[in-house]
Amino acid sequence: MNNVITLLLSWLFVLYANGQTVYTVDNSNQSGAQFTNLQSAIDGAIAGDIIYIHPSSTSYGNVSVDKPLSLIGLGHNPDNINGETANLNLLFFNGNAGGSKIKGLVLVSISSGSIGNSTDLSNMSISNNRFNGTIVGSLSNNLSNSWVIEGNYFTSTSSNVTPQLASDNWLVKNNFLRGRFTTVNDTCTFTNNLTLTIANAFSFFSGCENPTAKNNIFVATAGLTEIGIGQSTVNFMNNLTYNFSGLTIDTLTGTDNLDNTDPLFVNVPMNSETDFYSNDYGLSINSLGVNAGTDGTDIGLFGNNFMFDTNGRPSQMPYPESMNIINSTVAPGQILSVEFKAAQKQ
Numbered sequence: 001m002n003n004v005i006t007l008l009l010s011w012l013f014v015l016y017a018n019g020q021t022v023y024t025v026d027n028s029n030q031s032g033a034q035f036t037n038l039q040s041a042i043d044g045a046i047a048g049d050i051i052y053i054h055p056s057s058t059s060y061g062n063v064s065v066d067k068p069l070s071l072i073g074l075g076h077n078p079d080n081i082n083g084e085t086a087n088l089n090l091l092f093f094n095g096n097a098g099g100s101k102i103k104g105l106v107l108v109s110i111s112s113g114s115i116g117n118s119t120d121l122s123n124m125s126i127s128n129n130r131f132n133g134t135i136v137g138s139l140s141n142n143l144s145n146s147w148v149i150e151g152n153y154f155t156s157t158s159s160n161v162t163p164q165l166a167s168d169n170w171l172v173k174n175n176f177l178r179g180r181f182t183t184v185n186d187t188c189t190f191t192n193n194l195t196l197t198i199a200n201a202f203s204f205f206s207g208c209e210n211p212t213a214k215n216n217i218f219v220a221t222a223g224l225t226e227i228g229i230g231q232s233t234v235n236f237m238n239n240l241t242y243n244f245s246g247l248t249i250d251t252l253t254g255t256d257n258l259d260n261t262d263p264l265f266v267n268v269p270m271n272s273e274t275d276f277y278s279n280d281y282g283l284s285i286n287s288l289g290v291n292a293g294t295d296g297t298d299i300g301l302f303g304n305n306f307m308f309d310t311n312g313r314p315s316q317m318p319y320p321e322s323m324n325i326i327n328s329t330v331a332p333g334q335i336l337s338v339e340f341k342a343a344q345k346q
Contacts, residue, residue, distance in 0.1 A: 066095025109133030
């Protein structure tokens with residue numbers, strides 16, 4: 001049975017590829033993939049290749065990427081038989097990994113090398129993943145510029161994204177965060193994110209040198225009374241703040257912010273604000289955040305015409321909807337008939 005599932009998923013993966021060499025990795029028992037070890041697949045690939053990582057009950061561990069590759073999973077809340085995901089611990093960028101794409105995985109953290117072990121770590125695309133830790137840029141000047149962090153779910157209540165002051169032009173957009181955006185310079189933008197904290201004191205923008213924070217929703221469920229910036233400076237535009245416990249949050253500096261305004265989410269029940277996979281964090285029609293962004297679209301996760309996916313499925317990639325084994329009992333040498341249905345997220 002595992003071989004059947006692996007072969008069907010591999011077919012979907014190959015169908016999605018557009019001419020690049022495709023490798024599949026599956027560390028589960030009776031795997032039918034090309035590799036059972038993710039680092040071996042990375043080492044064997046060349047720049048531009050795609051590596052599809054199958055869901056598994058076993059983590060793929062720590063890996064190092066030193067060339068531009070695409071590492072892609074099915075999402076962090078997939079509808080497969082066992083509800084499994086493709087899990088990594090630390091993903092380390094070094095060498096000439098600039099231009100890599102990381103999609104649809106569950107990771108603890110991403111970290112970056114420095115000049116000496118790396119030459120180009122710029123232009124990374126990190127989307128539709130779940131992180132239990134932090135994304136960290138390089139401490140070396142201009143080594144890890146122009147990263148796009150979008151559509152991710154961050155569960156940690158500490159630092160979630162730390163570009164480092166040496167990194168320019170990071171775009172952190174349309175993410176759900178439980179923690180902080182720290183150590184970032186004035187070329188970087190934090191837009192259309194939803195941050196939800198239960199902390200009583202929260203220095204969200206610590207170590208920042210005037211980044212732009214626009215079209216975000218900052219909500220709290222406990223004693224939060226300010227969106228703390230410490231000694232930082234931040235350019236706030238068209239953000240919304242609200243504390244579900246009824247406390248008042250200090251007015252944001254900047255322009256056109258909706259301070260202490262209920263976002264009126266579509267479906268976020270009281271005392272269940274953190275139930276990410278069950279809630280709908282879109283804005284209801286009466287929300288003041290509708291079309292209130294700097295670009296005329298909604299503030300929050302679904303603004304900027306972004307299709308935020310709670311399940312973390314990569315865009316334009318087929319995903320399985322159902323599998324039905326028509327003849328579950330067959331004689332040796334006979335054909336096992338399987339009906340497999342898939343759809344593609346736009």
